[in-house]
Amino acid sequence: MDFTQLRYFHEVARAGTIRKASERLNVAASALSRQIQQLEHQVGMALFDRNSQGMRLTPAGEIYARHAKLVMLDEERARNELAELKGLKRGIVRVVSAEGVVSDYLMQTIAAFRASSPGVSFQLGVIGTDDIIKAVKNGDADIGLAFNGRLEAEIEFRLQIFDRLCVVCAPSHPLAKKKSINLREVLGYPLAIPVTGFGIRTLIDEACRISRLRLNAALMTNCIDALRAFAFNGIGVSVITQLSVRRELASGQLIAVPLTNPTLRHSSIDVMVLGARRQPQAVEAFLKQLRDEAVARKTQILV
DNA sequence: ACACGGCCGAAATAGAAGGA
């Protein structure tokens, strides 16, 4: 087995067809096909099932794909280290994040990081919790910031920041005067919540199930900014995390009332990485910066 | 639309020879 074969195998497994992989690699499909055949010949078993739709991994292929993914990530890490050795001080950190922490916590951390390491660039994707976990597991992202992520086999939590779920409303709203509130009381008002697949929504659904509540939201959205605006414009109340509206709370534009349901009291922003992988230096340094920023904000750190 | 295989040219590699 050589590195070219491994690289081709990895891309075909990811793309699902030789043609798509050939476009990504800038290599003829026939060349890819031959290399995959040679690899299969060397390992002595089929790694793909061929059909008219493309290439599907066999159980042996699944095992080999896990190995290939780690080798590819290690190679990328080695290249970054060599670049640093050459004094280039460059690198790329790929982050996928929940929208709620992007504009404030994440952006300020990136700003602080780039002040000391301007050669490091960032690739940022904003997606839901389920897709964040998937991206980190696939190796498509170095770091994932998810609200209430699931700790799965290959995932390692490097930082957990306590982030309370609140009901957020305009200062003139009747609920603004309350010190705390139960989800049942909230349902009497027009309500905005995230769509299914978001960590916040999973918690809300769980709390409703336990308390036998029927959820009737006025707005379901995958846009955290829409949740903020829903409350800000006095349309109703939104269920959102405290960190997501930190600036609006500080300026008095919004009021946050903590939710008292037991299920909703333990929520966090989870910073996750692929556990089996040795992280590139730039990624390690940024993970440290995320922790430093959380400490500077005096947020409660769980891990 | 897809994978595969034959053919051919280009690039990479191995081995031999010569010079410092």
Added chain:
DNA sequence: TCCTTCTATTTCGGCCGTGT
């Protein structure tokens, strides 16, 4: 002995046609 250069061989990848 080591390095460089040249040549023969092998490997790789692109093009194109075929079969599913």
